[in-house]
Amino acid sequence: MTQDELKQKVAEAALNEVLPSLRADTILGIGTGSTANKFIDLLAPHARDFKGAVASSDASAERLKEHGIEVFDLNEVGEMEFYIDGADEANKQLELIKGGGAALTREKIVAECCKTFICIVDDTKVVEHLGAFPLPVEVIPMARSFVAREIVKLGGEPVWREGTVTDNGNHIIDVHGWKVEDAKALETQMNDWPGVVTNGLFALRPADLLLIGSQDGVKSLSVINTASDQGNYY
Numbered sequence: 001m002t003q004d005e006l007k008q009k010v011a012e013a014a015l016n017e018v019l020p021s022l023r024a025d026t027i028l029g030i031g032t033g034s035t036a037n038k039f040i041d042l043l044a045p046h047a048r049d050f051k052g053a054v055a056s057s058d059a060s061a062e063r064l065k066e067h068g069i070e071v072f073d074l075n076e077v078g079e080m081e082f083y084i085d086g087a088d089e090a091n092k093q094l095e096l097i098k099g100g101g102a103a104l105t106r107e108k109i110v111a112e113c114c115k116t117f118i119c120i121v122d123d124t125k126v127v128e129h130l131g132a133f134p135l136p137v138e139v140i141p142m143a144r145s146f147v148a149r150e151i152v153k154l155g156g157e158p159v160w161r162e163g164t165v166t167d168n169g170n171h172i173i174d175v176h177g178w179k180v181e182d183a184k185a186l187e188t189q190m191n192d193w194p195g196v197v198t199n200g201l202f203a204l205r206p207a208d209l210l211l212i213g214s215q216d217g218v219k220s221l222s223v224i225n226t227a228s229d230q231g232n233y234y
């Protein structure tokens with residue numbers, strides 16, 4: 001199977017997770033990226049079975065609307081049951097790097113507003129240590145050089161994603177060369193720098209269920225079974 005086919009399989013597994021819970025008043029939190037897009041497309045035939053969605057990017061909002069799924073402003077809704085999104089890297093503790101698509105801030109906000117974060121990845125993204133994928137950091141434009149200098153002090157190599165402006169009007173710095181040992185501590189430290197809007201570590205609020213597409217099927221890792229590393233295969 002190609003990586004694209006693995007993404008399709010894992011999106012199907014996520015749909016199977018949420019379908020039994022869909023009710024007329026259900027609002028889903030929906031992520032951004034090619035894997036999330038596959039999930040959005042799979043939702044289309046079920047558009048009438050639930051109330052709608054909150055999207056983590058303008059692109060996902062557009063795609064949802066094209067499928068006839070109503071998109072709500074996060075301020076109009078309360079806590080949601082499910083957030084479904086991809087990731088750029090995931091470890092066995094269900095900590096993630098996200099933001100390859102520059103939507104990390106809204107992704108982190110929507111994930112925080114959902115009880116269960118179902119993260120959908122193919123197995124090329126599962127790593128022992130986060131950091132081989134350059135860590136995205138969304139910054140207020142005037143703080144870009146300051147934040148870059150702070151990153152260098154911690155041994156990282158900041159690269160401005162030139163030309164990219166986030167849905168919030170900000171810039172992205174990608175940090176190369178970090179092998180992340182303590183994701184929660186690094187996430188907290190970076191959040192303290194003035195001008196950082198969000199960093200792409202999702203460790204303080206990791207996924208609750210990680211669905212991993214592999215050649216052997218879709219494996220699941222959850223907060224309950226990570227200690228023993230006993231995932232199920234669909």
Ligand code: 5RP
Nearest residue numbers: 033034035086099100101103
């Ligand atoms: C967007 C993200 C995406 O979830 C991440 O980049 C994975 O994308 P894809 O599913 O296309 O591989 O964090 O900001």
